Amino acid sequence: MKRKDFITLIWISLATSLFFFFVFTDEKNIEGFLFTILISSMYSFVLGIGNGLLNDFLNKKFPWSETTTKRAVISIVSILIINIILVYFCNYMNFVVFQKSATTEEYFSGKYNYANWFTINIALLISAFLHAKNFMEELKKTSKKEVVEQKLIAKSANAQFESLKNQLDPHFLFNSLNVLSSLIDENPNQAQKFTASMSKIYRYVLEQKDKELVTVEDEIEFAKTYCDLLKTRFEDSVDFVFDVKKEDYRLFVVPLSLQLLLENCIKHNFATSSKPLNIKIFSENGTLCIENNLQVREQIKESSGIGLANIVQRYSLLTKRNVFIEKSEDYFKVKLPVLESKPNVINIKTENNDMAYERAQKRVKEIKSFYGNLISYCIVIPFLVILNLITSPKSLWFYFPMLGWGIGVVAHGMSVFAMGKNWEEKKIREILEKQNKK
Incomplete structure (x- = not known):
């Protein structure tokens, strides 16, 4: 104490x-x-x-x-x-x-x-x-x-998401400038076209980087434009195939995910006209896949893995569905979950959380109501007892309000703690199940 x-x-x-x-x-x-x-x-x-x-x-x-x-x-x-x-x-x-x-x-x-x-x-x-x-x-x-x-939690999630999104600009710009630098020496005319196209692509990057999700259609269109730029540089050394179902176009993916995966394909594999790098983008069981034949390039410096890690972390903030990676001796495949809804990062699973919050708020009100009733009982009844003993000690009438109100308090407590909404919810579920069986 x-x-x-x-x-x-x-x-x-x-x-x-x-x-x-x-x-x-x-x-x-x-x-x-x-x-x-x-x-x-x-x-x-x-x-x-x-x-x-x-x-x-x-x-x-x-x-x-x-x-x-x-x-x-x-x-x-x-x-x-x-x-x-x-x-x-x-x-x-x-x-x-x-x-x-x-x-x-x-x-x-x-x-x-x-x-x-x-x-x-x-x-x-x-x-x-x-x-x-x-x-x-x-x-x-x-x-x-x-x-x-x-x-x-909200601030932490928001800060984490902003940090992940901020990785996109320097990563994309660095790789694009590398491509442009190569084209300036190889083909100045193509370098000019590449610069114009890169400005369009970078505009898309700036427009989409603040979004949590974009439609598959937008991401595919952007990926096709980016693939055209890669074809400009690599010509017959790289081949792209798009086979995405039309019904998936209105679903959602993380923005710039395909661009990062395309960069990884080019970065980690060699491509020549005799051994072209084949990259395929297609739909498969509720996922958007990007697959390439494995032609591993020897690298002096080990890869940092920023691109793929960025995608995995951003998906983890938006959904429980995982990004799957498959690798064999012949191919490398990444499966991106396509989402039906467009959630908000700050309010992950907002609908469920809002419903849970409303139920919790209602529960708190019920408990507060019971204890308000109990506190009133504890204040009023002793006052009535003392008043009864002072005014008419031979006629004890305080029993009636004490017992009547006491039974009401007990019933109120039973409804809040013993039965309450759990009983109602069980009954509702039972009735609905019976109706569904009929």
């Missing part, structure tokens, strides 16, 4: 002692007042510290944020047991030890059952209020923590 909790218990002890001293004590003197403070402090500190230690223990073993339903059930049972024990102890100390109004045998014979029962009810109400207050505090902390975590 914290320091502020002890200060709160001191104020509760003082307020309770003043109330009982001026309302129920016949002889109002210093000794009577000090004795009332002693008794009130005993009840306040024994019950307060006992429930506080219980609450701290349950928070460590069964946190509200992780096991809400289990924690609620364990809290109810443990609160009931611990408060019965503490109340019997406090009443024993009060009536047997301090006031000496009864012996131990008389106390346990049932003479003080009514006093014990009444005190237990008051203790349970106050304890339930404190545990509900703790739940609301934990819920608030958890909500803030989750909001911060989600913001960090």
